[in-house]
Amino acid sequence: MANRRILSLWFPRLGAERLLRTSRGAEERPLAVVAEQSNMQVITSLSAAASASGLQVGQPVRDAHAMCAALATRARNAPAEAAFLTALRRWAGKFSPWVAEQDGDGLVIDLTGCAHLFGGEAALLEVVQDDCRDMGLSVRVGIADTPGAAWAVARYAGVAAEPERNGDAIDQEAPATRSRAGRRRHWTRGGAAPLQAVRGGATERIVPPGEGHRVLAPLPVAALRLDPETTAQLGRLGLRRIGDLLGQPRAGLARRFGRGLVARLDQAMGSAPEPISPARAPAHFAVRLTLPEPIGLTADLLEGIDRMLPRLCAQLKDKGRGARSLRLEAHRTDQSAEVVTVGLARPGHDAARIRPLLEMKLEQIDAGFGIEMLRLEVMQSEPIHARRSVGHLEAGREVDARLARQGGLDDLVGRLGARIGLETITRWHPADSHIPEKTAQVLAAAWSAPAERWPAPARLRPLLLWRPEPVGAPDAPAVPARFRWRGRDWALAEARGPERIAPEWWLDDPNWRSGVRDYWVVTTQAGDRLWLFYGHGGTMSSGWFCQGGFA
CATH class of the missing domain: 2.20.25 (N-terminal domain of TfIIb)
Incomplete structure (x- = not known):
C-alpha cells in the first residue's frame, strides 16, 4: 500500500460555477445556490464574488441578503450537479482509468503508475489546474498515499484546529490529556511542510511518500471524514487535531466513539485498505436516422421507426438486455424537438411488441414545418435471460403455453400503460397471513409477476x-x-x-x-x-x- 499514490480533487464551488458557465457576463455579480433544508432556505454553493462578500455555505438566505444586497440566488438542481460531476469524472479519465466520484463535489483518482506519463506529480497537477481554469472551475487538490489522506489534504491543508468554545484561544483540555498529547505528537516537531505552491488560483498539495503521519497530525479531526456530532464530541474533550488521536488507545476510542472513528483513522494512515471502485460506464442504446428531406406524415414516421427499431433491438439482444422504457425524439427544421416516451410491462427486445406502442404515441408529435431527424433511445434497460423448457414433454408444453399467455398479458399492460400510465395498472397478489384483510396485497402490474396459483382458504371467505x-x-x-x-x-x-x-x-x-x-x-x-x-x-x-x- 506504500507504493500507492492517490489524487483527490475537490470542487468547492461546483454548484455555483456550473451555473456561471452558462451565464455569460454574470461572473461579477455574487451568486448563491440555495436549497430547502428544515423548512428554511440555506446556501449550498457560492461563487468567488459571493465568498468575497463574507457569505458562507450553510448560511440562511435571509441573512445572506442582509449582508449582500446584490446577491443573486438560484435554486439548486441536484440531478444536474450530479450529471456535471459525472462529466468531470469522464474528463479525469485522461489521468488514470481508476476514477470515482466522492461526496457529490469531488473526485478520487488512483495515480499509481500514471504520474510519470505527465512528467511527474507536479506536472500532472499543472495540467489539472489548466484544464479546470479553462472550464471555469475552482479546484483544490491533494496527493497522498491513501484516499483518506489525499481527501484531508485537499480540503483541510492550512486549516487550523479551532477551539470548541468561543472566547480566547486558551487550550481547554485537561492537563493530563495535554501532557500526554505533547509526548505523542513528537513527529510534528521539525521537518519541512508539505509542498504548497499557488498557481492560477488553485493550491497544490503533494504529500511525499511515507510522510502521511507528519502532514496529517496538525490537521483538524474533521479531516478524517467524521460526522459533525463525533467531531464536536472530540472537540469538547480537547482532541481537536488528528495528532491528538494517533497516540490514544484504540480500544478506548472505539468504546466511546464507535468503530467508525478508528476505521477512518486507520484508512487515513494506511493501516486499513480503502480501494477505489471506478464507476462502470452505463449501457447506452440509441439509434438515429437523418432524413434527406423533411417529413411530416404519420406513415413516413412509421417508416422511419421501422428502419431504426430493428437495429436498436439487435443492440439490446447482443448485450442480453431488454428495453423497459424508450424515448422517440423528432427534431424539426426550426431547431426544436418533439419527444414522446413509451414503457413496457416487461423488458424485451422484440420489435413487434415495441412498434405498436410507438405508433400509439405518434399522434402527439407536431411536425411543424417538417422533421429532419429521428432518434430512438432506450431510457431504461434490464437484463433478460432466455428461458428453456425442462422436464417431461407435457410439462414443457404447459410451461410454453403459460409463457405465451403471460406475454400476451404483458402486451396488454403495455398498451394500457401507454394511455393511462403504467403506475395506475395494479394486480392482486396473495400474501401469507391468516388475517382476512391481509391475505392479498396490491402490486404494480408492470413490475410484478402474476401469481402461479392462489392458495385455497381453509374456510369460506366472502367476495x-x-x-x-x-x-x-x-x-x-x-x-x-x-x-x-x-x-x-x-x-x-x-x-x-x-x-x-x-x-x-x-x-x-x-x-x-x-x-x-x-x-x-x-x-x-x-x-x-x-x-x-x-x-x-x-x-x-x-x-x-x-x-x-x-x-
Whole structure:
C-alpha cells in the first residue's frame, strides 16, 4: 500500500460555477445556490464574488441578503450537479482509468503508475489546474498515499484546529490529556511542510511518500471524514487535531466513539485498505436516422421507426438486455424537438411488441414545418435471460403455453400503460397471513409477476370485504336471531360457524384491538349472506360487527 499514490480533487464551488458557465457576463455579480433544508432556505454553493462578500455555505438566505444586497440566488438542481460531476469524472479519465466520484463535489483518482506519463506529480497537477481554469472551475487538490489522506489534504491543508468554545484561544483540555498529547505528537516537531505552491488560483498539495503521519497530525479531526456530532464530541474533550488521536488507545476510542472513528483513522494512515471502485460506464442504446428531406406524415414516421427499431433491438439482444422504457425524439427544421416516451410491462427486445406502442404515441408529435431527424433511445434497460423448457414433454408444453399467455398479458399492460400510465395498472397478489384483510396485497402490474396459483382458504371467505361495521345486537357470543345493520332490521335464517381468528400478537394493528374474533357465515331471511364476527373485547369493548358479504 506504500507504493500507492492517490489524487483527490475537490470542487468547492461546483454548484455555483456550473451555473456561471452558462451565464455569460454574470461572473461579477455574487451568486448563491440555495436549497430547502428544515423548512428554511440555506446556501449550498457560492461563487468567488459571493465568498468575497463574507457569505458562507450553510448560511440562511435571509441573512445572506442582509449582508449582500446584490446577491443573486438560484435554486439548486441536484440531478444536474450530479450529471456535471459525472462529466468531470469522464474528463479525469485522461489521468488514470481508476476514477470515482466522492461526496457529490469531488473526485478520487488512483495515480499509481500514471504520474510519470505527465512528467511527474507536479506536472500532472499543472495540467489539472489548466484544464479546470479553462472550464471555469475552482479546484483544490491533494496527493497522498491513501484516499483518506489525499481527501484531508485537499480540503483541510492550512486549516487550523479551532477551539470548541468561543472566547480566547486558551487550550481547554485537561492537563493530563495535554501532557500526554505533547509526548505523542513528537513527529510534528521539525521537518519541512508539505509542498504548497499557488498557481492560477488553485493550491497544490503533494504529500511525499511515507510522510502521511507528519502532514496529517496538525490537521483538524474533521479531516478524517467524521460526522459533525463525533467531531464536536472530540472537540469538547480537547482532541481537536488528528495528532491528538494517533497516540490514544484504540480500544478506548472505539468504546466511546464507535468503530467508525478508528476505521477512518486507520484508512487515513494506511493501516486499513480503502480501494477505489471506478464507476462502470452505463449501457447506452440509441439509434438515429437523418432524413434527406423533411417529413411530416404519420406513415413516413412509421417508416422511419421501422428502419431504426430493428437495429436498436439487435443492440439490446447482443448485450442480453431488454428495453423497459424508450424515448422517440423528432427534431424539426426550426431547431426544436418533439419527444414522446413509451414503457413496457416487461423488458424485451422484440420489435413487434415495441412498434405498436410507438405508433400509439405518434399522434402527439407536431411536425411543424417538417422533421429532419429521428432518434430512438432506450431510457431504461434490464437484463433478460432466455428461458428453456425442462422436464417431461407435457410439462414443457404447459410451461410454453403459460409463457405465451403471460406475454400476451404483458402486451396488454403495455398498451394500457401507454394511455393511462403504467403506475395506475395494479394486480392482486396473495400474501401469507391468516388475517382476512391481509391475505392479498396490491402490486404494480408492470413490475410484478402474476401469481402461479392462489392458495385455497381453509374456510369460506366472502367476495367483498370492508372495514368492520357495528351491528346492533345483544352483547353475547351467541348468534342473534334479529339484529340491526346499516339502518335496517335483519332476521336470521341460518348461521354456520364459528371460526375463531386471533390477531397477530407480534404487531400492534389498530384494526384488531378488539381481540379474538368468532366469525359466522349468516344467511338472512331476505337471502343476503353476511360475514359477522363477535369481538371478545381485548383493549376495546366487545360486540358484533359485519365485515363482508358473499355473492
